[in-house]
Amino acid sequence: MPLNPSRPDKQSLSAEDWAEAALEAVASGGLEAVAVEPLARALGVTKGSFYWHFASREALVRAALELWERRETVDIIRGVEEIADPYEKIVKLFKRANSSYKAGRLYLAMAAASDDPQVGEVVRRVSTLRLTYLHECYRALGLDEHEAQLWSTFAYATFIGNQQVHRDAPDRFPEGASFSEYFKLMIRTLIPRGDGVKARDDAKDGDGAVREEHPSVVSLRSPLGKTGSDS
Amino acid sequence: MPLNPSRPDKQSLSAEDWAEAALEAVASGGLEAVAVEPLARALGVTKGSFYWHFASREALVRAALELWERRETVDIIRGVEEIADPYEKIVKLFKRANSSYKAGRLYLAMAAASDDPQVGEVVRRVSTLRLTYLHECYRALGLDEHEAQLWSTFAYATFIGNQQVHRDAPDRFPEGASFSEYFKLMIRTLIPRGDGVKARDDAKDGDGAVREEHPSVVSLRSPLGKTGSDS
DNA sequence: CGCCATCAATACGCTGCCGTATGGATGTTG
DNA sequence: CAACATCCATACGGCAGCGTATTGATGGCG
Structure with a gap:
């Protein structure tokens, strides 16, 4: 009796x-x-399975990090690559950052484990990549190298901090209508549109605030076979 | 020769x-x-010592949390209690938040361990307290309840995010002169002062002692000496 | 001095996780 | 069917940390 928790039949596990x-x-x-061993229990197998796929726990961690980094790398531009307007692009980035609670938790957990050199290295790469991408968005807004540096760091710190606050003081984090206002405030504040940028009004907000805890988070279908067993 | 690492003679340990x-x-x-056992080794003793002071590891964690919460609670108002001008007060809070790297790391580590219910409870209290205090600062700036809520959350998220970025992408975090600019940018942006934002010109009359006299944070001034020894 | 409290060392059993060894079950292929 | 590959179960040894029991050393105090 394999006792398979939430895994609709699949008599064989893969490394992924x-x-x-x-x-x-x-x-x-x-x-x-x-x-x-705990993971094996959760998957309804024993370690005999694990040590067939991996040489050690460290190898598993390495594989998980690789998977995570790939997804994060892809997710950075997912859904914004076709947006030409840099302003709307940043808005979209913010929107997504605030909608994927689970991905946020994962990032925070990884970052918390940066003491592990293996983990720290990947976390640094992911963070740097995000910052670099944001930086380019701000450059596209018309800011010079230095200003873009300041603003992108500012913006990134804010939305990573939002995830933190959302987790650490959930009662205090704005929800519903209040969140919409909060969101607009951040957008209005964190995306400069003075000097070289055309003025813009917040009247046309296409699809409204997306927020609200999508259960289905990210989970892309990875390029290597094995279409998701996720929901 | 007890082999005492960095503890200038003290032949007896206390629970604290x-x-x-x-x-x-x-x-x-x-x-x-x-x-x-690792802690005992670091302190140059054996666990024989530990189990005299504490009943279990959990008790130690509890004591550490207590100590931490007390310090955090005091530190919230440390150095700003005499500042009357709310603007300068917030500036000071920001300044301190960006200067104590070590305290920041500790907070992040605690927050990362919120899965532990014991820890999570304290983290929530500390976060809530900080937010509440900031909220009052913004109220003192002249913002109404709701606006103060939005701005204080915004500001708090930003500076907790700064700690995160500083740790996760140290190369990308502004330093030196660049940081000064970064800091000024945040101040200018996160503390509404008339420019660009309403509510600040509404100094209708003195006092401002409107209703809403809920138990305020300022009332706490716990009587525990022992100033922290952080760098 | 003798007594007791304080603080620490030592030794022991227990549990949870890591990694290995080995064999079993199923499927595929010549 | 035989041979092999794939995937997993079982059993074992080892280690690190938790907690307990017991003894030892030191210091204040009658």
């Missing part, structure tokens, strides 16, 4: 299944939660 | 010494680093 489970574990219990 | 060491461990290695 393990990596996926590891990411799940990180998100909900930190890096320390990536333990072979 | 252990709690202090625990906080140190959390800051540099996360909550998991609060382990009895």
